[in-house]
Amino acid sequence: xxxxxxxxxxxxxxxxxxxxxxxxxxxxxxxxxxxxxxxxxxxxxxxxxxxxxxxxxxxxxxxxxxxxxxxxxxxxxxxxxxxxxxxxxxxxxxxxxxxxxxxxxxxxxxxxxxxxxxxxxxxxxxxxxxxxxxxxxxxxxxxxxxxxxxxxxxxxxxxxxxxxxxxxxxxxxxxxxxxxxxxxxxxxxxxxxxxxxxxxxxxxxxxxxxxxxxxxxxxxxxxxxxxxxxxxxxxxxxxxxxxxxxxxxxxxxxxxxxxxxxxxxxxxxxxxxxxxxxxxxxxxxxxx
Numbered sequence: 001x002x003x004x005x006x007x008x009x010x011x012x013x014x015x016x017x018x019x020x021x022x023x024x025x026x027x028x029x030x031x032x033x034x035x036x037x038x039x040x041x042x043x044x045x046x047x048x049x050x051x052x053x054x055x056x057x058x059x060x061x062x063x064x065x066x067x068x069x070x071x072x073x074x075x076x077x078x079x080x081x082x083x084x085x086x087x088x089x090x091x092x093x094x095x096x097x098x099x100x101x102x103x104x105x106x107x108x109x110x111x112x113x114x115x116x117x118x119x120x121x122x123x124x125x126x127x128x129x130x131x132x133x134x135x136x137x138x139x140x141x142x143x144x145x146x147x148x149x150x151x152x153x154x155x156x157x158x159x160x161x162x163x164x165x166x167x168x169x170x171x172x173x174x175x176x177x178x179x180x181x182x183x184x185x186x187x188x189x190x191x192x193x194x195x196x197x198x199x200x201x202x203x204x205x206x207x208x209x210x211x212x213x214x215x216x217x218x219x220x221x222x223x224x225x226x227x228x229x230x231x232x233x234x235x236x237x238x239x240x241x242x243x244x245x246x247x248x249x250x251x252x253x254x255x256x257x258x259x260x261x262x263x264x265x266x267x268x269x270x271x272x273x274x275x276x277x278x279x280x281x282x283x284x285x286x287x288x
Contacts, residue, residue, distance in 0.1 A: 001068040001080070002197050002206035003113035003154040007238045009190045011109075019103050021052075021081025022069050025131055025278075030065050030202065034282035036131070036263070037061045039084045048102055051095035055082040068201055075200040085134050088262040092134065093141025100147045107148040110135050110243065113205045114159030115167030117151070118174070118250040121275040125161045125227075128278035129253040134266050136254040139243035150181060151241040155209025156234050160227025164234055170250040171239050179245025184238045186213050191236075205229075212236040 001022045008018040025036035039045065043060050045053040057074035059082065060066055069080040081099065085092055096108050112118075117132035139149045153171070157164035174180055186194065194210045204222040211220070212235030220229045229235075247254045256273060260266035267279045271288045280287070 001072040001201050002194060002203050003209070004109075004111045005072070005197055006154045006186060006190070006194055006206070006209070007109060007111045007152040007184075007240075009186055009193070010184045010238070010240075013187075017104075019081060019105055020069075020072060020076070021083055022067075022072075023131055023135075024061070024067065024082055024084045026061070026065065026067060028282060031061055031063075033062060035279055036085050038086055039082070042067070042082065045082055048099045049095045051084045051087050051092050052099040053082045053084075054079045068203070071201040072197070075197050083135075085131055086263045088260050088266060089134050089137035089257060090141045090259075091262075093138030094145060096138060097142045097145030097147040100142075105147070107150065108139075108142050109150050109152055109240075110139060111152045111154060112136075113153075113155045113209065114161055115153045115156045115170065116159065116161045117153065117254065118167060118170035118246070119162060120170075120250070120252045121256070121270070121273055123162050123166055125163065127161050127276060127281065128159075129275060130257075130263070130267055130270060130277040130279055133251070133253040133257045133270065134260070134263060136243060136247060136251055137258045137260070137266075139247070140258075143243075149243045151243050151246050152238050153241070154238045155205055155212065156237065156239075157232070158208035158212065158229050158235050159205035160222050160229045164230055164232045168234065171241075173250040174241050174246050177245050177249040179242035179249065181240040181242060183240065185236060186238075209235050 044058045047053045055069040059070045073080045119126045156167035198207045208229045257266035276287045
């Protein structure tokens with residue numbers, strides 16, 4: 001959610017309105033149940049369709065935990081979008097396009113923090129490619145419904161998975177294919193907004209990216225010490241990418257889940273390729 005806010009600052013700078021959203025998938029310290037929550041498991045949300053709902057400050061999951069979208073709604077004083085990735089790329093894409101029309105949005109920006117959405121699948125640190133792959137693979141269905149798309153990567157290497165150098169290599173791969181749309185650095189006012197939001201919305205990766213935007217360099221541990229992030233100036237940037245070109249070049253995991261029936265099918269496709277996923281980790285499955 002904080003990464004979405006960072007990327008949306010460009011829209012605001014250009015005089016556009018924004019609607020922020022994120023997934024029903026929280027990390028285990030927040031939600032101990034493996035996988036993302038279905039919309040019917042959320043209380044206090046208003047469904048727009050089968051895969052997208054509007055969340056407020058009190059929207060909660062099983063056991064009463066608050067989604068990141070709930071915290072963002074409280075911080076901003078406005079509703080946020082809650083997306084259930086369980087139905088798979090095509091259904092989620094169609095649902096996002098429908099929601100965009102209902103909300104008066106003419107573009108869906110698919111934002112990843114860290115850069116693992118650009119993973120080939122064989123990177124040593126790659127650990128959570130599934131959700132990113134499914135959402136990027138939803139882009140063709142969004143476009144087919146008449147709504148424009150773009151992808152964005154904020155905080156290169158800040159999730160402790162792909163290194164900053166690996167992310168830049170993947171961005172270069174997309175650029176070589178003609179898919180780099182531009183880059184954006186937050187203004188001092190934008191960094192201050194992100195810092196205020198980090199204090200209200202639990203996050204580690206985006207917090208590292210904000211530190212990068214403040215000019216910090218060096219190493220920082222996240223995920224209870226399991227991952228170490230290398231803070232660099234590039235971690236404070238957002239790269240904007242063409243979705244189709246990205247899927248056809250660097251984002252091999254997204255390409256692999258195109259046509260998947262649902263999230264479980266997408267997970268099976270990645271695991272069959274030897275790619276470890278966050279669903280497998282949360283479910284206690286051995287690495288493929």
